[in-house]
Amino acid sequence: MHYVIGIDVSKATSQVAVTVDGKVTQHFKITHDVLGFNQLNTIIMQFNEFPDIVFEATGIYSRRLKSFLDWHNYPYTYLNPLAAKKQLDQLRPNKNDLNDAKNLAETQFILARAKSYVQNPIYIELQDMSRFYQQINHDIVSTKNRLHRILQLTFPEIEGLFSATDSPHYWELLTIVPHAIITRRSRQALMDTIHGGISWHIGHERLRKLVDQLMSMGQISAPAVAANSYNVAQVIYYAKRLIELHGPKCDILTAMVDKAKDLPEYSIYQSIPGFSDKTVVSLIAELGDLHRFRTANKLNAFVGIDLRFNDSGDYKSTGFITKRGNSTARKVLFRAISNIASTASYGHPSHINDWYQKKKQSSLSKGTKKIAIGAMSRLLRTMHYLVINHQLYDYKAASKH
Known part of the structure; x- marks a missing residue:
């Protein structure tokens, strides 16, 4: 006898259709928790041999079901949603979760889909880390764009101070000199302010040259807003936000290398x-x-x-x-x-x-x-x-x- 279990996965529940030799013998709903997976496990274990288990990949929602099957070493067919749609389009006159589960099971008898390759869990973990890395990188790019826009109002010339504007040193300096008016102090006062405000080491000669550059830029700058404008607070906020994001970004990459x-x-x-x-x-x-x-x-x-x-x-x-x-x-x-x-x-x-x-x-x-x-x-x-x-x-x- 040929046993097939078709599963249509939703957010927190799944519809399950059990078929034997092409005929549906059971259909029920399970929850994506211990109770639901134990119910599914009881059904699977009642057969003399492993049934074919077929379900669609529905992003994050199908991960718990997939993890349950992997944990028990149950073979399964994990369908690409586009492939599943093409296969089932002709069988969906009345589309609903129950019919989808039934159709997934019934078409398995015709298509005899191969079992999915089960990867080492480390690949899934690395992908999750990669997606978090990409998300943080996206946040950094968005924040840099916002910072650039606000700097056009307070001190646009400062963007030419370093060769690149994606350095934590540059962002930290912006928290100290967010507006051009600050550079119009005495040289020594500005040197003392910067030296006391930065966390990275800088030699006296390098600091002097940095201050000279800032003062020169500040002299020609024509800010669009006053030094007490709330836009100055935005510059400081975005600069601090970039510093906060930079650390985890580097940490994730290091952790990914260690795992891979x-x-x-x-x-x-x-x-x-x-x-x-x-x-x-x-x-x-x-x-x-x-x-x-x-x-x-x-x-x-x-x-x-x-x-x-x-x-x-x-x-x-x-x-x-x-x-x-x-x-x-x-x-x-x-x-x-x-x-x-x-x-x-x-x-x-x-x-x-x-x-x-x-x-x-x-x-x-x-x-x-x-x-x-x-x-x-x-x-x-x-x-x-x-x-x-x-x-x-x-x-x-x-x-x-």
């Missing part, structure tokens, strides 16, 4: 020219265990750079990427191509950069973004091959293919 360094992919990815620790751990987190992808094309589709074509009559399109996959992974890969190109100019060649530069120089190729997407595809194929075959990157060997 013992995984086999870590040393493999590090062997690719242009890959920093940040790139390595970000790609491990976002791509997960590459062994679950049978081919590199599957990996391309997961990332969302697989091609689609809209041809009609005599019109032949050049193709476009679907963008249906992991958008964070696409961003990391796009930056990785830039890093690979930069590294090659410093004596660390790669066949990815060779192809990238050749296409850029070709008069037939139009659009560097499309070329970068092509380079990303080749990079993913390389990464997949290296991981599957447990090999480090070798430029000479890669150039032959």
Whole structure:
């Protein structure tokens, strides 16, 4: 006999349909807690063999069900929502949670979906850390933009004090000198104020030069608001907020490296020219265990750079990427191509950069973004091959293919 359990996952509950040889024998609702999972476990254990368990990935809401099944080592099929929609569209004349659970179970007898590859939990943990890292980074970018806008009212010239405006030293200085009027004190008074207010060490000569620069900027600055304007308080608030965000951002990256360094992919990815620790751990987190992808094309589709074509009559399109996959992974890969190109100019060649530069120089190729997407595809194929075959990157060997 063939047993299938279809589960339609909602926020706090799931509809469960139990089918035997294509016929629904039970249907019930479970809660996503100990009581509900014990109820599901009792049903599963009543069979002589493990039933097929099929459910859709519904983001954070399906994580508890998935963790329960992993904990008990129950095999299951974890469906991509888009794939599930395509499979069930013809069977959903009356769509509701119960029918969805029933349809998931009944179509398993027809489609015989393969069991999902169960990754080491460390990959899931790394992905959660990566998403938190991306969230903090997004907050930093938003706060920097707000700070830039307010500085245009109080002291815009100060943005040229350092080579970059993403340094904690710069932000800390803004909490002390948020308005141009402050620089119009005596040199010694300004030096004493800065020296007593900063947490980082600075030599007397460096401090003197810094103060001279600030005073020079302050003399030519024409603020749009007075020194007692509430906009000054906003500058201080945003500068302190950036300092607060910077620490956790660095801590998360360090923790990700500590967790990932013992995984086999870590040393493999590090062997690719242009890959920093940040790139390595970000790609491990976002791509997960590459062994679950049978081919590199599957990996391309997961990332969302697989091609689609809209041809009609005599019109032949050049193709476009679907963008249906992991958008964070696409961003990391796009930056990785830039890093690979930069590294090659410093004596660390790669066949990815060779192809990238050749296409850029070709008069037939139009659009560097499309070329970068092509380079990303080749990079993913390389990464997949290296991981599957447990090999480090070798430029000479890669150039032959």
